[in-house]
Amino acid sequence: xxxxxxxxxxxxxxxxxxxxxxxxxxxxxxxxxxxxxxxxxxxxxxxxxxxxxxxxxxxxxxxxxxxxxxxxxxxxxxxxxxxxxxxxxxxxxxxxxxxxxxxxxxxxxxxxxxxxxxxxxxxxxxxxxxxxxxxxxxxxxxxxxxxxx
Amino acid sequence: xxxxxxxxxxxxxxxxxxxxxxxxxxxxxxxxxxxxxxxxxxxxxxxxxxxxxxxxxxxxxxxxxxxxxxxxxxxxxxxxxxxxxxxxxxxxxxxxxxxxxxxxxxxxxxxxxxxxxxxxxxxxxxxxxxxxxxxxxxxxxxxxxxxxx
Numbered sequence: 682x683x684x685x686x687x688x689x690x691x692x693x694x695x696x697x698x699x700x701x702x703x704x705x706x707x708x709x710x711x712x713x714x715x716x717x718x719x720x721x722x723x724x725x726x727x728x729x730x731x732x733x734x735x736x737x738x739x740x741x742x743x744x745x746x747x748x749x750x751x752x753x754x755x756x757x758x759x760x761x762x763x764x765x766x767x768x769x770x771x772x773x774x775x776x777x778x779x780x781x782x783x784x785x786x787x788x789x790x791x792x793x794x795x796x797x798x799x800x801x802x803x804x805x806x807x808x809x810x811x812x813x814x815x816x817x818x819x820x821x822x823x824x825x826x827x828x829x830x
Numbered sequence: 831x832x833x834x835x836x837x838x839x840x841x842x843x844x845x846x847x848x849x850x851x852x853x854x855x856x857x858x859x860x861x862x863x864x865x866x867x868x869x870x871x872x873x874x875x876x877x878x879x880x881x882x883x884x885x886x887x888x889x890x891x892x893x894x895x896x897x898x899x900x901x902x903x904x905x906x907x908x909x910x911x912x913x914x915x916x917x918x919x920x921x922x923x924x925x926x927x928x929x930x931x932x933x934x935x936x937x938x939x940x941x942x943x944x945x946x947x948x949x950x951x952x953x954x955x956x957x958x959x960x961x962x963x964x965x966x967x968x969x970x971x972x973x974x975x976x977x978x979x
Contacts, residue, residue, distance in 0.1 A: 688954035692962050697856075697943075697950050699969040704853045706976050707846075721896035747870035752901045794846075800979070801846050805837035807975045813841050816972055819965040820848040826956045827855050830949070 696823075710800040711793045718789045719763060723748075725793070727756050728786050731766055736779040765789060845972075859949040860942045867938045868912060872897075874942070876905050877935050880915055885928040914938060 715725055723746070730745045731737055737745075743753035757780065760766045765786035771777035805813050864874055872895070879894045880886055886894075892902035906929065909915045914935035920926035954962050 685955050688951055688957075688962060689959070690951075692966055693947050693951045693954055695966050696954065696962075696969065697947050699966075699973050700849070700852060700856065700950075701946075703849060703969070703973055703976060707849065723896050747872050749901070749904065752898070755898065797850075798842050798846050801849075802837055802839075802842045804972065804975045804979055805842055805845065806834050807978075808837075808971060810838070812968070812971055813837060813845075815964060816968040817841055817844050817848075819961070819968040820845065820852070822957060822961055823953065823965055824848050824852055826953045827852060829956075830953055 707797055707800060711796045714789075714793045714796045718765075718785075718792070720760070720765065720789065724756055724760055724763075724765070725789075727753075727760060728765055728782065728790060731780050731782050731786070732790060736769065736781055738777060738779055742780065760786070856946055856949060860945040863938075863942045863945045867914075867934075867941070869909070869914065869938065873905055873909055873912075873914070874938075876902070876909065877914055877931065877939060880929050880931050880935070881939060885918065885930055887926060887928055891929065909935075 712722060712725075715722065720728070727742060727746060730742055734741070734745070739753055739757055740750065742757070743750045746753060746756075748756070757766065757768070761768060763785075764783055766780045766782055768778050769781050771779055808816070861871060861874075864871065869877070876891060876895060879891055883890065883894070888902055888906055889899065891906070892899045895902060895905075897905070906915065906917070910917060912934075913932055915929045915931055917927050918930050920928055957965070
């Protein structure tokens with residue numbers, strides 16, 4: 682167990698910036714895949730939310746995305762036409778409509794994930810095995826302290 | 831210069847996951863600040879875009895955010911009422927309306943950034959100085975290869 686101390690401000694600045702900039706670069710790559718599936722970033726976020734929260738209602742989805750109900754309905758209409766999700770009736774209350782991710786939606790999310798890994802794979806391919814090992818260890822240490830925070 | 835090679839698949843998997851999970855944790859912290867300013871994540875994204883692209887039109891903003899024009903107008907209305915941005919007339923073409931970030935908007939973005947740094951500062955405070963140095967170096971190496979990619 683390490684004692685708490687005040688870390689070097691410049692180091693905090695660097696870590697924050699590096700994580701933020703790299704995340705932006707990775708995201709940019711995985712988003713190229715979106716165009717191939719004919720979907721927009723907000724539809725992608727909606728798809729992630731539907732997968733994460735199982736059979737979610739449009740109302741819950743609009744709360745999760747912080748978008749107006751009408752905006753969310755438009756998003757869902759386009760996603761349904763694109764065979765990414767389907768609307769289903771709640772078995773206990775037929776008035777309630779829920780969303781379910783379809784195979785094409787799952788495939789879209791898998792492809793976006795593969796694009797992230799391909800990109801990071803090509804970047805790690807330029808580092809030595811020991812540089813990569815040091816990176817994995819350092820990130821794991823940072824992550825473990827974040828989770829404990 | 832390092833020769834390109836095929837990196838260990840498991841390592842790629844770990845780096846991708848660690849970066850993604852940590853980004854989510856950092857984002858969650860900085861978003862707590864949003865509530866204090868009474869703004870939603872989509873308004874926060876819009877504010878970042880207005881700051882990044884200077885005096886942007888509502889049309890350009892809606893393209894950047896991949897949201898319908900009417901949705902973007904609603905966002906901007908609420909941001910203007912919240913004194914985060916203001917609408918200004920283009921000097922050369924009075925029909926064109928542009929958005930400009932206001933002091934309160936800048937302050938909001940500064941506070942969100944400070945929240946990220948505070949959080950990472952408290953996490954790095956649990957690591958030793960040498961663990962932090964290794965982390966900064968490893969992230970810098972990864973970043974340099976990403977930028978060169």
